[in-house]
Amino acid sequence: MADSGKKARAPLTLESDVTYLKGAGPAISTRLRALNIYAVGDLLFHLPLRYEDRRQHQPCARLRPDQEALVRGRVVDVDVRMAGRRTLRVVIDDGTGALTLRFFHFNNAQRDAFAAGRWVQAYGAVRVGLSGPDMVHPQYRIADLPETLQPDDTLAPIYPLTTGITQPRLRALIGQALELAQRDATLTAHWPELDGQSTLDALRTIHHPKGEVEALLARTHPAQLRLVREELLAHQLGMRLLRQRLKAKPAIAISNAQAAVAELIQTLPFTPTGAQQRVLAETARDLTQTRPMLRLVQGDVGSGKTVIAAAALLAAYRHGAQAVLVAPTELLAEQHARTLGAWLEPLGITPLFLSQRVKKKAERQAVLDALAADAPAIAVGTHALLQDSVHYARLALTVVDEQHRFGVQQRVALREKGGARAPHQLTMSATPIPRTLAQTVYADLDVSIIDELPPGRTPVTTVALPNTRRDEVIKRLGAAIGQGRQAYWVCTLIEESEELDAQAAEAAAALLREQLPQVQVGLVHGRMKAEQKDTQMRAFKDGISQLLVATTVIEVGVDVPNASIMVIENAERLGLSQLHQLRGRVGRGAAVSQCVLMYQPPLGEMGQARLHTLRDTTDGFAIAQRDLELRGAGELLGRKQTGDIGMRLADPMRDAELIPPLQQLADHWLQHRPQLAQQLIKRWVGDPAQYAAV
CATH class of the missing domain: 3.40.50.300 (P-loop containing nucleotide triphosphate hydrolases)
Structure with missing residues (x-):
């Protein structure tokens, strides 16, 4: 037989582009990228946000606010109301009580389908309405006989979606990925340190729940706990690798840091609190090292974090180097410039200022020329200080205020401004994070806490x-x-x-x-x-x-x-x-x-x-701890919060006791299993190249 000339397609693997899966194709794969799904293996770790329990109908009389429930009842009233917004209102009754279904987006065919006497099965979140419990835009089915509306026999995993991707399609694609995963040795391996069962066994349970549904709903199932340990380990590996990379570069040792602290204190119109003096000493000690400082200063609103920044900036200036303070907004940057000016100008130092509001070309160029010159300088501003047009001759220190408002790329860009020598990094946050959470989220940083407010603050x-x-x-x-x-x-x-x-x-x-x-x-x-x-x-x-x-x-x-x-x-x-x-x-x-x-x-x-x-x-740290207990780390941080690596299954508050042994395990793996460590980082956190690049 003559050769057709067609190239044989390589066998599908977890590294293959998701395009080649059955039911995908170029259009679907393009949409999946919005979910960070590029390769087949990415589907395995696109985990359910939650599970919907549609295993039995709930009586309308027992519905509670904020509960998600499956109900079945007969339509007893239908109307379209125009009060403020055109609304389709459907009242169903199951014999124990009534429930109102509300729809703001509907057509005539939908309205007509809800004929009085027909049966409706609906699933949604229960609210307290003016006339009793209601659901807004529930998922529903309509039938003439109640027997045709039956509950499901298992839990339904609910995944994050994007436009053009449905739950059934995503479930089908994940099913194909699970089949291919059987060939991957790292997924089928059993690691005693992570409690025995393989990653693949745990993933099968998560994606295709069959038993122990109550444990799955409570997030206490052994399969979930197995993946939680792996995710926490991957996070610790990533943070430790990042710290290693950053500490490997040399930094400018600022030998006069303690003297600068003393000089600043003499000019301040107030006496620093004991907590401020403790953190000033920690920062000064870091600045004298030949490896870059990586320190986060946490302090409640009004605790005086700017004093710490001012001392560090002054130390760099007195050493003959350059230092910058970057704030997320124009107004905050200007506020810092005024405060620092009031403290530093008596010492003969006028901070430079750069933001998008500096429109005059001559003013802007004067700042750029000053930073490009090999002369000491302190600059305050916004993201404008990160632009490619800004060149630093001798950048020794970067201070980032409200660090969670800056993305990883922006922080990397600021670090790279130091050239061959990495600038010392001081980041500040007025959002208190309990120590149990900080040891996970900021495992690459040394954390200082200002836990004392200055006297005179009005309660x-x-x-x-x-x-x-x-x-x-x-x-x-x-x-x-x-x-x-x-x-x-x-x-x-x-x-x-x-x-x-x-x-x-x-x-x-x-x-x-x-x-x-x-x-x-x-x-x-x-x-x-x-x-x-x-x-x-x-x-x-x-x-x-x-x-x-x-x-x-x-x-x-x-x-x-x-x-x-x-x-x-x-x-x-x-x-x-x-x-x-x-x-x-x-x-x-x-x-x-x-x-x-x-x-x-x-x-x-x-x-x-x-x-x-x-x-x-009014204690911010006590409040943060209580918030963590009530809502969990995902809600406190924001799972997509800019610049922070979010957790998919793990909760650093709930899982705090798991973290210390995993920190030790991360150190062991980086030393003895570096390739496996890289695979875990890529699997849970992202491309390990991003760590190697910073």
């Missing part, structure tokens, strides 16, 4: 009120503003939504302008352009506006000492740490400050716990 009185007292709060707010005070009004949403019972920022601003016509009301939210946000926040800082309505974008913001009142709507929707950060915007001046937490009753058990904690303490 903030915190009260919780139902939103039924909104008019009373507005009236009192108007009276306080009339006495010369300023206030924040924080909302959790940007625009109206009937699906979430929260007051939107734009609607709140309109309401407040109507009820307080004598007050200048500003508005800031995440959909505004940066220049618009800056204009509004500057007006508030300068006292042009007295009341600033905002979403949580002001969580990290400027210091406005005259702002002494904070009202947070729907406070039950936010986590403790975020509420504490918002509250930290007030209490910065001499005036007695208040924080009003308004909530939508009835308040659930977790909501009550959060608000009680906020009322009882």
Whole structure:
């Protein structure tokens, strides 16, 4: 037979492009990239977010708020209402009680299908509606006879999706990947250090649950615990490898660091707290080394982290080198520039400033020339300091404020500005993280904690009120503003939504302008352009506006000492740490400050716990610990938080006792099983080349 000329396709492996799987193809594989799925093996570790339990129908009379449930009932009422938004309302009854299904997106065919007397099986999250329990846009099936609507016989894994990818398609592709995984020795290997069963055995259970469903729902199944250990180990391996790479490069040893600390303290208008002096000593000791400092300074809002940064910047300058402080926003950068200028100018040092707001070519060029010259300099600014056009002659120190707002790429770019010698790194965070979590998330850094507030900070009185007292709060707010005070009004949403019972920022601003016509009301939210946000926040800082309505974008913001009142709507929707950060915007001046937490009753058990904690303490670390206990690490950090490596299954709070032995195991594997260590990093954390490159 003549050769057809066609090239034989290589056998599929876990390294093969996902395009070649049955049911994939170029269009599907392109969409899968949005889920970070490129190769067949990536599908194995695209793990379920959760499981849906559709094994039995729940009686309508026993439904609880926030519960996800499968229900079956007969349609007893259907109508389309136009109150604010066109809504299809379907009421079903199962003999124990009624449930309302609400749809905001529907067509006539859907409406007609819900004929009175027909049976509906629906799955969704239960809410408390005005007329009893309801579900918004549940998944559903309709039939003429109840017998045709039966529960499932097992749990259904629910995966993260993207446009054009459905749960059934993803499950089918993952099934093919599991078949191919049988040929991979590292997946089928049994490691006694990780509790026996192979990675593949655990993955099969996770993706195709068959028994022990209660344990799976509770995340206590042996298969889940096996993968948790592996993920925690991979994370420790990655962080330790990153630290090794960073410490391998030489750094400029700043021998006069302790002298610079003493020089700064003499010029400060206050005496540093004991906690500040402890961290100043730790930082000064690091700066004298020939290997780069890798230190994170954690401190509550107002604890005085900027003093630590100022001492380090001064030390680098006095050594004849260059140092930069980078902040995530224009306003925060300008605030740092003013503070550092006030402290350093008496010592004959004027910090340079660079951001997108420096428009004049001559001013911008003067900063660039100063940094390119082999002369000592301190620069303060935004991401503009990371641009390719900025060249440093002798960069010895980088300080990053609110480090979680910067991505890995940006931090790497700043490190590379040091050339052959790595700059010392000082990162600062006002988001307290408990030690049990810090040892996992920041395993590549030495952590210093400022756990003492300077004297003179005005205590903030915190009260919780139902939103039924909104008019009373507005009236009192108007009276306080009339006495010369300023206030924040924080909302959790940007625009109206009937699906979430929260007051939107734009609607709140309109309401407040109507009820307080004598007050200048500003508005800031995440959909505004940066220049618009800056204009509004500057007006508030300068006292042009007295009341600033905002979403949580002001969580990290400027210091406005005259702002002494904070009202947070729907406070039950936010986590403790975020509420504490918002509250930290007030209490910065001499005036007695208040924080009003308004909530939508009835308040659930977790909501009550959060608000009680906020009322009882102002200790950011105690609050972070409680937040971690209530919500877990994924919620506290944000699973997609910029720059942090998220966890898929592990929870550093829940799994804290597993971490110490895995830290020792990570050191052993890096020394004795380096190839296997690289494979685990790639599997759980990402391409190990990113660590080798920094």
